[in-house]
Amino acid sequence: MNTTDLSHTPDTRPHVLRRAAAEFVGTGLLVTVVVGSGITAQRLSPTDVGLQLLENSLTTALGLTVLILMFGPVSGAHFNPVVSIADWLLGRRAGTGLPLRDLTPYVAAQVLGGIAGTILAGVMFDTAPMLSGNDRATGGHLVGEVVATAGLVLLIFALARTGKGSVTAAAVGAYIGAAYWFTSSTSFANPAVTIARMFTDTFAGIAPASVVPFILAQLVGAALGLALLLVLYPTAARTAGEVVVPTYSDTTS
Numbered sequence: 001m002n003t004t005d006l007s008h009t010p011d012t013r014p015h016v017l018r019r020a021a022a023e024f025v026g027t028g029l030l031v032t033v034v035v036g037s038g039i040t041a042q043r044l045s046p047t048d049v050g051l052q053l054l055e056n057s058l059t060t061a062l063g064l065t066v067l068i069l070m071f072g073p074v075s076g077a078h079f080n081p082v083v084s085i086a087d088w089l090l091g092r093r094a095g096t097g098l099p100l101r102d103l104t105p106y107v108a109a110q111v112l113g114g115i116a117g118t119i120l121a122g123v124m125f126d127t128a129p130m131l132s133g134n135d136r137a138t139g140g141h142l143v144g145e146v147v148a149t150a151g152l153v154l155l156i157f158a159l160a161r162t163g164k165g166s167v168t169a170a171a172v173g174a175y176i177g178a179a180y181w182f183t184s185s186t187s188f189a190n191p192a193v194t195i196a197r198m199f200t201d202t203f204a205g206i207a208p209a210s211v212v213p214f215i216l217a218q219l220v221g222a223a224l225g226l227a228l229l230l231v232l233y234p235t236a237a238r239t240a241g242e243v244v245v246p247t248y249s250d251t252t253s
Contacts, residue, residue, distance in 0.1 A: 061177025132205025149221025
C-alpha cells in the first residue's frame with residue numbers, strides 16, 4: 001500500500017454527524033444488550049451467579065458481533081473511546097486514522113449513547129435508573145481491565161493490519177465473550193460502557209467509586225496494547241483508518 005501522500009488524500013467517509021449517529025446508536029444498543037441480558041440472567045437464574053455470567057457473556061458476544069456488522073460500514077463501529085483514541089494516535093502522522101476533529105464527536109456519542117442504552121434497558125425491564133452499588137475496584141479487577149483492554153486493542157488493529165477485516169466482527173465478539181471469563185473484571189474494556197453501567201443497580205452495574213479506577217486501567221491497557229502492536233506490527237499505522245471495520249465511501253452512496 002502506498003502511503004506517501006495519505007495525509008492529503010480526500011476524506012470520502014460519511015459525514016461526521018452520520019458517523020457519530022452510528023456510534024451513538026451502536027454503543028447504546030451494545031449497552032442495552034449488556035444490561036438487558038444481565039437483568040434477564042439475574043431474573044431467570046437468581047441463585048446461580050455462574051449461569052448468570054454465562055447468559056450475559058454469550059448474549060453480549062453475539063450482540064456485539066451483529067452491531068459491528070450493522071454499523072461498521074458507517075462509522076467503523078468503534079463503540080469505545082479507547083479504540084477511537086488509539087485510532088487517532090496510531091494514524092495521526094500518516095493521516096490514516098481518525099482525524100482529531102472527529103475524535104470528540106465520536107467519544108461524546110459513545111458516552112451519551114451508552115447512558116441512553118442503560119436507560120432503554122431499564123425501561124424495557126421496568127427497572128428505575130439508579131446508581132449501582134456493585135463495587136469492582138479491587139487490585140485484581142484493575143489488572144483484569146488492563147489485560148482485557150490491551151488484548152482488545154491489539155486484536156482490532158492487528159486484524160486491520162493483516163487484512164482480516166472480514167472476520168473482525170466475529171473475532172471481537174468472541175474475544176469479549178471469552179474475556180468475561182478469563183479476566184477478573186469481566187472485561188468492561190470500554191470507558192463509555194463503564195460510565196453507562198454506573199446507572200443500573202443490577203447484575204451488570206458498577207459502583208460510581210469504581211468507575212474512575214476502571215477507566216484509568218483501561219487507558220493503561222490501551223497504551224500497552226498499542227505498544228505491543230507496534231512491536232509485532234511496526235507498519236500498523238498504514239491501516240489505522242480501517243478499524244474496527246472500514247467505512248464505505250460517500251462517493252458511492
